[in-house]
Amino acid sequence: MFGAYCYLSEIRGAVPLLHGPLGCAFFPKLVPPDAIRMQLLGLDQPPPFPCTDMDERDVIYGGAEKLARAIIDVDRYYRPELIGVIVSCPAAIIGDDIIDIVNSVRERVDADVIYTPSSAGFGDDERTDDFNRHADDLINIWKNPDEKPKWGIEKCGRLDTLYSLIEQLVEEPDHKLEKSINIDTYGRFHYYEDLAGELNEITTILKKIGIRVNTVFPGCSVEAMKKMARAKLNFMRRSERSARFLKEKFGMDYIFDIFGTRYVGVNGAKRFYLDIAQRFGLEKQGEAVVREMEQDLETRFSEIRTETKGKKVAYICTPLHTSPEIVRLLEILGLDIRVLCINTEWWRRWGMSKRTVDRVVAEFRARLNDIRSDPMIYSDLTIEEEVERLKGSGVDLVMADVLISDTSRSMLYENHGIRALNPHSMGYSSFRISFSQNIRLGKIIADRLRVPVWKRDLVYLRYSYHPGRYPTLLSDVSDEFRWEKIMKKVWRGGHNVGN
Numbered sequence: 201m202f203g204a205y206c207y208l209s210e211i212r213g214a215v216p217l218l219h220g221p222l223g224c225a226f227f228p229k230l231v232p233p234d235a236i237r238m239q240l241l242g243l244d245q246p247p248p249f250p251c252t253d254m255d256e257r258d259v260i261y262g263g264a265e266k267l268a269r270a271i272i273d274v275d276r277y278y279r280p281e282l283i284g285v286i287v288s289c290p291a292a293i294i295g296d297d298i299i300d301i302v303n304s305v306r307e308r309v310d311a312d313v314i315y316t317p318s319s320a321g322f323g324d325d326e327r328t329d330d331f332n333r334h335a336d337d338l339i340n341i342w343k344n345p346d347e348k349p350k351w352g353i354e355k356c357g358r359l360d361t362l363y364s365l366i367e368q369l370v371e372e373p374d375h376k377l378e379k380s381i382n383i384d385t386y387g388r389f390h391y392y393e394d395l396a397g398e399l400n401e402i403t404t405i406l407k408k409i410g411i412r413v414n415t416v417f418p419g420c421s422v423e424a425m426k427k428m429a430r431a432k433l434n435f436m437r438r439s440e441r442s443a444r445f446l447k448e449k450f451g452m453d454y455i456f457d458i459f460g461t462r463y464v465g466v467n468g469a470k471r472f473y474l475d476i477a478q479r480f481g482l483e484k485q486g487e488a489v490v491r492e493m494e495q496d497l498e499t500r501f502s503e504i505r506t507e508t509k510g511k512k513v514a515y516i517c518t519p520l521h522t523s524p525e526i527v528r529l530l531e532i533l534g535l536d537i538r539v540l541c542i543n544t545e546w547w548r549r550w551g552m553s554k555r556t557v558d559r560v561v562a563e564f565r566a567r568l569n570d571i572r573s574d575p576m577i578y579s580d581l582t583i584e585e586e587v588e589r590l591k592g593s594g595v596d597l598v599m600a601d602v603l604i605s606d607t608s609r610s611m612l613y614e615n616h617g618i619r620a621l622n623p624h625s626m627g628y629s630s631f632r633i634s635f636s637q638n639i640r641l642g643k644i645i646a647d648r649l650r651v652p653v654w655k656r657d658l659v660y661l662r663y664s665y666h667p668g669r670y671p672t673l674l675s676d677v678s679d680e681f682r683w684e685k686i687m688k689k690v691w692r693g694g695h696n697v698g699n
Contacts, residue, residue, distance in 0.1 A: 202228055203357020204286045204316050206388050209247035210236040210418030211425060213281030215311075217274050218251040219267045219296065220288025225251035234388040239396040240419030250274050259294055267291075267301050275309035281422040282369070284361070285315040292317070312422065316357075316364040331552040334458070339563045341461045342524055345471065349458040352439040362417075362442045365425060366449060373430040373450070379480045380412045380431040382452075385419055386438060393629035394637070395419075401634050408489045409477050433479055453479065463633045465525035466497065466532065472633050493635055501532060504642035509534030511649060514590055514598040515575075516541045516609065519564040522630035526601070527568060533642045537573035539593045541586055543602045544579070545668060582667035583609075587616050597621060597649060601630070608671040615656040621648045 201218070205228050208216040218225045228249055237243050250273075252258075252266040267285070274283055287298055298315045306313060330351070337349040352359075383402060387395045403413045414431035415424045429450040436443040436456045443454035455475060457463060463472040470490050477486025513535045517523045519542055530537055542564065544557045552560075561579050578589060590598055590613065598620045600609040606622040613620035623629075626644040628637060666672045 201286055201288055201357060203359075204284070204361045205247075205249065205357075206234060207358045207361040207418055208282075208284040208286070208316075210234060210241070210388075211282065211420060211422060212241050212243075213422040214284055215248055215250070215274055215278050215280040215282070216284045216286055217270060218249060218286045218288055219254070219263060219270075219291045219298070220251065220286075221254045221290060222251055224288040224290075225249050235390045235393065235395055236385065236387055236419045238391075239394075240385070240399070240416070248278060250278075254288075254290055259290055262294060263291055263296050264301050267296065267298070268305050271302070271305050271313060272308055275311045280311045282425075283309070283311045283313045284364075285313065287315065287317055312369060314364050314368040316361045331547060331550055332556045335547075335552060335556045335560050337458060338461065338520070339560065342563060342567050345462050345468075349440075349456065349461060352436075352441065352456070352458055359439050359442055362439070363445060366428075366442070366445060369422075369426055370428050370450075371426045373427070375430070376432055377412060377414055377430045378432065379410055379482070380414045381406065381433045381435060381476060382415045382417065382428055382431045383413060384434065384436045384438060385416055387631075390629065390631070392625050392627055393632060394627055394634075394640070395632070397636060398632040398634045401636055405473055405489060405493065406476065409473065409485045410482050411476060411480060433476070435476070455479070464522050464630060465529050466635070466638055468525060469633055469635050469638070470494070497635055497638065500639045501642060504639070504646055505534040507646040507649060508642065510536060511597065512536050512538045512593075512595045513645075514539035514541065514593060514595045516543060516586070516598065516600045516602055518543050518546050518602045519560050520603070523564060523601075524567040526630050527571060529638060529641065530599075531572055532638075533645065535645070537571070537575045538595050539589060539598075540568075540575040540577045541581060541589070542577065542579045543581075546603045580668075583612065583665075583670040584667055587613065587618075590618050591616060597645065599623060599645075605671050611656060611658060612661070612670065614654050615658050615661060617653055619648065619651075619653045621645065 201224065205216050208214045229246065231246070233244055233246050237247070250270065252263060252270045254263050254266065258266060271283055271285070274280065285298060285302060302313050302315050333351045337351055340347040341349065383399065385395065385399065387393060399416055406413060415428045417425060417428065429452065431452060434443055434446055434452050434454040436454055437458065440456040443456050446452045447454060463469060473490055474483070474486050477483055513530065515527065515530065515537060527537065527540070542561055544561065547557055547560070565577060576589070576593070581589065596619065598613050598618055600606040600613070600620060600622050601624070602609065607625050610620035610622045621644065623641060623644060628641045628644060660671065664674045666674055
């Protein structure tokens with residue numbers, strides 16, 4: 201349900217409407233506006249989330265009347281272009297005929313109306329998301345960038361919503377736009393990342409090659425969503441199933457790469473444009489544009505290296521798909537990597553088995569055999585052990601990139617007199633496909649090296665915290681522990697999570 205709410209709220213002119221109790225509509229309202237909504241749509245307020253307010257009587261006799269009236273009221277009050285009806289668990293349990301209810305009021309409202317079956321919590325299906333399967337994909341792609349991922353992000357509600365939009369809103373085109381592409385984006389909680397910059401760069405470079413970006417979804421208007429099928433090609437970063445569905449329905453070819461795995465770092469960005477150019481028979485144009493970008497990139501890197509060359513750094517990372525290429529990028533920037541701390545806590549908390557964790561770490565280390573640096577490599581140190589290793593390493597800078605609490609970790613290092621940097625909080629993201637992101641990383645490292653270590657005396661450190669899950673306090677009511685219990689049920693597979 202939350203995934204459906206997110207996706208609909210990231211389309212300009214759309215209002216999500218929940219058919220369910222008020223309690224189900226409550227917690228999404230506590231979440232701030234998503235990054236896509238803020239950066240791509242320029243909307244700094246959370247979307248409205250009207251609700252049919254189902255009660256015991258509706259559960260017994262049915263909620264059809266309430267839903268029909270709510271659709272009409274939302275249309276009159278908000279004047280949206282699209283109303284997306286989200287079905288909660290109680291409405292699914294009692295079997296309200298959502299299709300019939302929606303169809304009964306279509307002629308009475310100005311907005312388009314779709315419905316999405318978002319209450320999948322009462323049964324399992326073949327789309328089970330499993331971090332062990334994702335890890336298999338990542339390891340295969342580390343070994344061979346041409347390897348195709350087998351798994352996508354399928355059960356977060358966004359996929360069902362995209363299916364619903366494709367079935368009920370996207371129009372059959374009267375003509376196709378030659379040499380055109382749709383871009384699937386993501387980044388709800390990626391507030392510091394330059395989502396808009398990435399898409400502007402992609403649009404600009406593809407235009408130079410001779411390719412037009414038709415629709416970026418979400419982060420687009422309702423009208424742009426309707427016109428998706430005019431494009432010749434889809435670039436999908438979350439779900440190959442939705443890409444296949446678009447191909448079956450509208451004959452659109454696609455490129456699928458989970459979160460841009462194949463397109464990380466400098467070489468990855470080059471590969472991205474050449475892959476798309478090849479699909480349109482524009483290889484020569486693509487190669488010419490990429491050469492131009494490479495030359496500009498090397499000029500910018502040369503300027504940065506005047507300040508970074510030979511500086512000793514430590515890199516604290518979670519070995520996701522980005523990490524091997526980002527280690528190489530640090531060397532391109534002239535840095536000497538003295539310490540590498542691999543942290544798998546995020547993986548393990550979200551359901552990865554110990555056997556798979558060990559495989560990921562082993563393969564990650566194997567991918568670094570060709571780097572120039574000779575770092576000391578540690579795995580899953582406690583935060584106190586990590587600080588001790590860093591203090592004795594003599595590094596000029598520590599970079600924290602473990603996906604959770606990176607800013608808190610950076611403050612902890614500096615509390616111990618170690619200069620630190622959290623790249624994500626400064627607008628850099630290894631998740632984005634972008635030449636300029638690589639330049640941004642070099643600049644923020646150079647800037648941080650110029651500034652002395654800030655003296656800190658953190659009051660927080662006077663309390664007891666979990667040494668393996670810093671900065672989580674040792675408390676039974678910790679949000680971190682509560683979320684772990686919830687997410688172990690969401691990211692579940694056919695295995696014992698503790699194995």
